[in-house]
Every structure is written in structure tokens, then in C-alpha cells.
Amino acid sequence: MPAIIPEAVTLALFGAQGDLALRKLFPALYQLDRASLLHEGTRVLALSRRVGDPQAHKARIEQALRQRLLRHELDERILERFCNRLDCLTMDFQCATDYEALKSKITTQGPLIAYCATPAKVFGAICEHLAAHGLAEQTRIVLEKPIGHDLRSSQLINEAVARHFPESQVYRIDHYLGKETVQNLIALRFANSLFETQWDQHHISHVEITVAETVGIEGRWGYFDQAGQMRDMLQNHLLQLLCLIAMDPPSDLTADSIRDEKVKVLKALAPITPEHAKQVIRGQYTAGFSQGKAVPGYLEEEQANSNSTTETFIALRTEIRNWRWSGVPFYLRTGKRMAQKLSQIVIHFKEPPFYIFAPEQRSLINNRLIIRLQPDECIALHVMTKEQGLDKGMQLRRGPLQLNFSEAYQSVRIPDAYERLLLEVMQGNQNLFVRKDEVEYAWRWCDQLMASCTCLGDRPKAYSAGSWGPMASIALITQDGRSWYGDF
Numbered sequence: 001m002p003a004i005i006p007e008a009v010t011l012a013l014f015g016a017q018g019d020l021a022l023r024k025l026f027p028a029l030y031q032l033d034r035a036s037l038l039h040e041g042t043r044v045l046a047l048s049r050r051v052g053d054p055q056a057h058k059a060r061i062e063q064a065l066r067q068r069l070l071r072h073e074l075d076e077r078i079l080e081r082f083c084n085r086l087d088c089l090t091m092d093f094q095c096a097t098d099y100e101a102l103k104s105k106i107t108t109q110g111p112l113i114a115y116c117a118t119p120a121k122v123f124g125a126i127c128e129h130l131a132a133h134g135l136a137e138q139t140r141i142v143l144e145k146p147i148g149h150d151l152r153s154s155q156l157i158n159e160a161v162a163r164h165f166p167e168s169q170v171y172r173i174d175h176y177l178g179k180e181t182v183q184n185l186i187a188l189r190f191a192n193s194l195f196e197t198q199w200d201q202h203h204i205s206h207v208e209i210t211v212a213e214t215v216g217i218e219g220r221w222g223y224f225d226q227a228g229q230m231r232d233m234l235q236n237h238l239l240q241l242l243c244l245i246a247m248d249p250p251s252d253l254t255a256d257s258i259r260d261e262k263v264k265v266l267k268a269l270a271p272i273t274p275e276h277a278k279q280v281i282r283g284q285y286t287a288g289f290s291q292g293k294a295v296p297g298y299l300e301e302e303q304a305n306s307n308s309t310t311e312t313f314i315a316l317r318t319e320i321r322n323w324r325w326s327g328v329p330f331y332l333r334t335g336k337r338m339a340q341k342l343s344q345i346v347i348h349f350k351e352p353p354f355y356i357f358a359p360e361q362r363s364l365i366n367n368r369l370i371i372r373l374q375p376d377e378c379i380a381l382h383v384m385t386k387e388q389g390l391d392k393g394m395q396l397r398r399g400p401l402q403l404n405f406s407e408a409y410q411s412v413r414i415p416d417a418y419e420r421l422l423l424e425v426m427q428g429n430q431n432l433f434v435r436k437d438e439v440e441y442a443w444r445w446c447d448q449l450m451a452s453c454t455c456l457g458d459r460p461k462a463y464s465a466g467s468w469g470p471m472a473s474i475a476l477i478t479q480d481g482r483s484w485y486g487d488f
């Protein structure tokens with residue numbers, strides 16, 4: 001079904017000169033315009049406190065687009081059309097009177113999308129002032145992650161938002177949910193009975209989820225050192241992936257049916273108490289090489305505080321306490337400055353119940369389903385076959401049945417996650433956004449994890465930039481007689 005062009009909306013982008021807006025949101029909006037998915041009446045209000053002169057503000061956005069877009073994507077006609085949709089306004093989001101000017105710029109009756117690309121501490125003020133200016137009813141409010149830094153702060157933010165906006169108007173972003181390959185997890189699991197009948201503790205021995213990044217903190221010390229990789233990546237992206245892999249089939253594809261199932265997984269996550277804290281490995285990168293270039297360690301980054309114990313890597317083993325998953329370990333890891341950019345889920349199936357092949361081949365027998373989310377998006381099912389040839393007896397060989405998305409859909413451009421998410425907000429569809437209780441259950445579990453690490457006086461273990469993380473994260477899985485798939 002082709003995407004429906006949404007009605008005309010006014011998109012008020014709070015934080016329009018920030019890193020996220022310039023790097024991701026404006027390019028995504030341009031791509032939607034290029035694909036003719038923006039209604040001709042759609043307007044973008046770029047709101048920032050930095051640039052006084054609207055022309056300079058606009059020029060900066062245009063420059064960012066020229067830098068980010070690929071040459072064949074940059075079409076001067078579309079760029080001009082897109083820039084004509086833009087209106088720039090300087091305001092302090094915490095200052096009530098500045099909203100008068102904003103209100104005067106909203107000239108259409110259609111929905112107002114208030115996208116908060118700001119630190120979370122400003123979300124409450126934005127909601128309050130929009131409501132005080134009579135704009136709440138028509139507004140869909142979009143909140144960036146992370147929502148708070150623990151359960152209590154996230155509850156305070158959610159309460160501040162809920163004072164003015166019902167949950168049906170709130171769109172909490174986790175951009176991983178906007179990735180095509182992440183949405184594909186739902187299709188893979190629930191449109192293929194082949195997998196769903198095997199998807200439990202009777203058939204699966206363990207699951208790995210890896211989100212490895214090669215980037216460091218990219219000048220975001222102020223934010224990152226307060227957050228760490230646990231809050232930046234685990235609390236949101238990795239737990240969302242875990243939910244999509246582990247949840248029961250929803251009864252339909254509506255937002256709440258899917259979210260209800262995800263919440264059940266979060267509630268069933270085994271708590272990481274101090275006795276289990278050895279199952280959590282925190283790391284911090286030291287100087288090394290990333291993609292052939294020498295890079296500084298975390299403590300030598302610009303603006304660094306050399307005493308910081310913030311983790312840039314975290315790996316852990318957890319379980320889900322329910323009938324489907326009882327006894328199946330889930331190994332999760334994510335880090336900055338790792339050897340390779342790689343987001344991947346590996347489902348390891350159990351051995352057949354009875355073994356009839358040569359004993360020395362036994363370790364080979366283990367089907368795996370590899371879901372590569374990025375880059376080189378693919379799904380590969382590793383199956384056992386017989387080696388071909390007269391000289392080969394019943395010698396086994398493991399090989400992949402593989403679907404590479406770039407080959408299978410050669411002429412289709414894979415959209416960036418933010419394109420999908422912006423389109424969904426414009427269509428008023430909450431499927432790919434995170435509900436308040438999901439965020440809070442995820443924080444509850446992460447708070448306990450962090451408290452357990454603190455209680456043990458845990459300090460992050462060093463790992464060289466460009467490696468696969470601290471040795472202890474390898475030991476975490478090898479002590480169970482397994483290894484991280486694909487590390488070399």
C-alpha cells in the first residue's frame with residue numbers, strides 16, 4: 001500500500017539548531033518532501049534561541065542539508081521548495097511570552113506537531129506554554145529520548161507532559177523503532193509460522209543482541225558523561241529490540257496491542273540484584289584506532305573530566321521470567337568506539353534431541369538465525385547440509401540461507417528511521433512510539449541494574465578503542481560455553 005500523504009501540518013521544531021535537528025531531522029524532512037510525502041500546505045517552524053536573524057538561521061539549515069545529502073539526492077528545485085516551507089523564529093522555550101510569536105505563526109487549522117529536540121528538562125516547559133497559549137488540543141507532542149535519567153525523573157517528565165497532553169497525543173521517540181529492519185522483526189516473527197513455532201525455551205538455547213558503534217561521543221561530553229551507554233543505548237534501543245524479539249504475538253497491529261506485549265516482557269525481565277551484578281560488565285574506551293585512525297580515550301576527549309567513571313560500553317546476561325523464555329539467557333552488549341559498526345540479533349537454536357553424526361562434528365550442529373539490522377541489512381538462517389562429493393561421507397557443513405536486503409530490493413532506497421517516524425507522527429499513528437509505561441518499566445529495571453553495580457563499587461573496565469570491548473565481556477559469555485557471534 002503506498003504511503004498516504006498526510007494532511008497539512010505545522011511542524012514546530014524546538015531545538016532547530018541542535019545536533020539532532022541539523023544532522024537528522026531536517027534531512028529526513030527534505031527526503032519526505034523529495035518523495036512527495038509532504039502535503040503542499042505543510043510548514044516547518046524552526047525554533048531556536050541562538051540565531052537572531054531568520055535568514056542566517058535558514059542559511060544554516062540549508063548548509064546542513066547540503067552537507068548531509070548525497071549528491072544525487074540534492075535537487076535544487078526541491079531544496080528551494082523545502083526552504084519555502086521553513087519559517088525561523090528565535091525564542092527561549094522556557095519563556096512564556098515568547099510563545100505569543102510562535103502562536104501568531106500558526107496559521108492553519110491542521111495538527112501542530114511540537115517536536116522537542118531539546119534536553120528533556122525543557123519538555124515540561126514546552127508543554128505548559130503550548131497549553132497556556134491554547135494550543136494543546138491540536139498538538140501532537142514528540143519527545144526525544146532518553147526520557148529522564150532514572151525512573152523518578154522520567155515519571156516527573158511524563159507527569160509534566162500528562163498535565164497538558166493525554167497519552168494519545170504523546171509520541172516518544174526511540175529511533176530504532178523507525179528502522180526498516182527493526183520493523184521487519186514483526187514481519188519475520190509473525191508472518192512466518194516457521195519461526196513462531198520454534199520461538200521459545202524448548203527450541204532456542206540463547207539470544208545475543210549487539211549494538212556496536214565505531215563513533216565516540218562526537219563532542220557530546222556534557223550529555224554523554226551524565227548518561228553513559230546504559231542510559232544512552234541500553235535503556236531504550238536495546239530493550240526495545242529485546243521486547244520485539246521476546247514478546248508474545250499481539251492480537252493485531254494497533255499501537256496498544258503491540259505496546260501491551262512489550263510491557264509484559266519488560267515486567268518479566270529478571271532483576272539484576274547485587275548478587276547478579278557480576279553479570280554486568282561496564283567498560284570505558286582508552287586511546288586506540290578506529291577505522292584506521294588514531295583516536296583519543298574517553299578521558300582525553302574534549303571537555304573531559306579525567307575522573308569520570310561513566311561507561312561507554314555495557315554487556316550483560318539476563319533472563320525473561322515467563323513460560324516462553326524460562327532458562328534462556330539473553331546476552332546484550334553495546335559500546336562506543338568498538339571494532340565495527342554492527343547492530344545484530346542472533347538467535348541460537350538448540351541441538352537436535354538425538355545425535356546420529358560423527359562425534360567430532362557435534363559442535364557444528366546448531367542452527368542460528370542472524371538478523372543484521374545495520375549495516376548490510378540481512379537475514380541469514382544457518383542450516384546444516386551434507387558436504388557434496390563422492391569423497392565425502394556424511395560430513396556436515398553449516399551454510400546460510402541468506403536474504404540481503406540491498407540485493408533483494410535493489411531499486412528501493414532504505415529510508416532513515418527519522419523519515420519513517422516523522423511520517424508516522426504526521427499520520428497520527430503511534431505504533432512506532434514508546435508508551436509511558438514502557439519507558440517506566442525499562443527505567444525500573446535499569447535503575448536496579450545501576451544500583452547493583454554501584455553497590456559493588458564497580459568501576460568500568462578499560463578497553464582499547466577499536467576493539468570488541470573489555471575482556472570481561474568475552475568471559476561473560478564464554479563462561480557459559482558460548483561466544484559472541486561474529487567477533488574476530
Ligand SMILES: NC(=O)C1=CN([C@@H]2O[C@H](COP(=O)(O)OP(=O)(O)OC[C@H]3O[C@@H](n4cnc5c(N)ncnc54)[C@H](OP(=O)(O)O)[C@@H]3O)[C@@H](O)[C@H]2O)C=CC1
Binds near residue numbers: 050
Ligand atoms: N544528537 C543525537 O544524535 C541524538 C539526540 N537525541 C536527543 O535529542 C535531543 C536533542 O539532542 P541534541 O540535538 O544532540 O542536543 P543539542 O544540545 O545539540 O541541541 C538541543 C538544542 O536545544 C536548544 N535549547 C535547549 N534549551 C533551550 C531553551 N530553553 N530555549 C531555546 N533553545 C533551547 C539548544 O540551544 P543552545 O544551543 O542555545 O543551548 C540546542 O540548540 C536530546 O533530548 C537528546 O537526548 C536522541 C538521539 C540521538
Ligand SMILES: O=C1O[C@H](COP(=O)(O)O)[C@@H](O)[C@H](O)[C@H]1O
Binds near residue numbers: 213215233343
Ligand atoms: O540514540 C542514539 O543513537 C545513536 C546510534 O544510532 P544509530 O542509528 O547510528 O545506530 C548513538 O550514537 C547516540 O549516542 C544515541 O544517543
